[in-house]
Amino acid sequence: MAPVSGVETLMRGISFFVILAVAVSFAVFFRAPDAIAADESAVVRVAADPWCPYNCNPGDAKPGFLIEIGREAFAMSGYEMRYEVMPWSRALRESYVGNVDAAVGATRATAPEHLFGSNMLSSDETIVFVRVGEIFDFTGVDSLKALRLGVIKDYTYDDNGPIDSYIAENRGNLDRVITVSSHSNLGLLFRMLLAGRIDAFLENRHVGTYMASALNVRDSIALVPTGALDFVSFAFTPNARGEMLVDAFDAGVTRLRETGRFEEILIRYGLNSLPE
Structure with a gap:
């Protein structure tokens, strides 16, 4: 038998690693359906x-x-x-x-x-966020009628209580309720409030103050409690x-x-x- 040249040895080595790589690829991408399902579950x-x-x-x-x-x-x-x-x-x-x-x-x-x-x-405490200097006291849902109020679509603010009922009743009245739905609802509401496009918005106390600090506008807003807690x-x-x-x-x-x-x-x- 003729001696194996260095080139042939190199080619055989390369072929071996190609075959190994293909085998590994099949093992990874063609696993049994049960194994994939187990991972996902x-x-x-x-x-x-x-x-x-x-x-x-x-x-x-x-x-x-x-x-x-x-x-x-x-x-x-x-x-x-x-x-x-x-x-x-x-x-x-x-x-x-x-x-x-x-x-x-x-x-x-x-x-x-x-x-x-x-x-x-x-806990989830609902607060009315207004601009600093605005005079507003929450004395019940009737007091919201004086505001263009920002809310987030499909949020509940008082467990389907008076506030949620007020929002539902006035959702089509843009002089009273303006609804937003985006990937950054709260940031949008802050921008609308500070630009004067709305007079106030409802939000959780911790969430609203956390976002205000992140936006560096904490000194520009005031918080008015509603008494709603969930x-x-x-x-x-x-x-x-x-x-x-x-x-x-x-x-x-x-x-x-x-x-x-x-x-x-x-x-x-x-x-x-x-x-x-």
């Missing part, structure tokens, strides 16, 4: 519009205390939670039909047909998977509370006084 997809400090932007060092609590709670049951941003009305719709597993920061009134666990995660958590898809995720979520949150980790996360956001 361990992923919990949640969504919301930015509502800092509850849920902020996915890539932030501090993505929001609800996001941190959710990730750690689900991890205890072997799940990986992935958070994505979308308009709030879409987050409610997508989580209801199961395209994502949950909407983050929902109240029972906002998502009445979704599933909720026994652990509500935080509680928020994750709203899950109403199906069998949703029921399973509720159980995992509740177990994880309970454990976080027992170990003190729940409070540690809140402290990172300066919100350690929030009720259970």
Whole structure:
């Protein structure tokens, strides 16, 4: 047999690595369907519009205390939670039909047909935000009639109480209620308020003040309490998977509370006084 030349040896080596690379590619891209399904079932997809400090932007060092609590709670049951941003009305719709597993920061009134666990995660106090120097006292919904009031589509501000009823009744009257729906609802409302396009808007106390500080306009706004208080958590898809995720979520949150980790996360956001 003729001796093998150096070129032939090199070509055989190259051929071997090409075959190995092809084999690895087939192993990665042509896995069994059951293995792929198993991987996906361990992923919990949640969504919301930015509502800092509850849920902020996915890539932030501090993505929001609800996001941190959710990730750690689900991890205890072997799940990986992935958070994505979308308009709030879409987050409610997508989580209801199961395209994502949950909407983050929902109240029972906002998502009445979704599933909720026994652990509500935080308070939601509704405040009227006005420009500094504007004279306004909230004495009930009738006092809102003097305002061009900004609101966010599909938000609830007092658990379907008098404020929500007032908004529903006046939604078509642009002299009283102006509705927004975007990827940055709150930023838009601040711009409209400071530009004089609206007289006031409704928002959660913590969310509004957090955004005002981020926009460096805290000294330009004043806060007027309404007395409306609710509680928020994750709203899950109403199906069998949703029921399973509720159980995992509740177990994880309970454990976080027992170990003190729940409070540690809140402290990172300066919100350690929030009720259970």
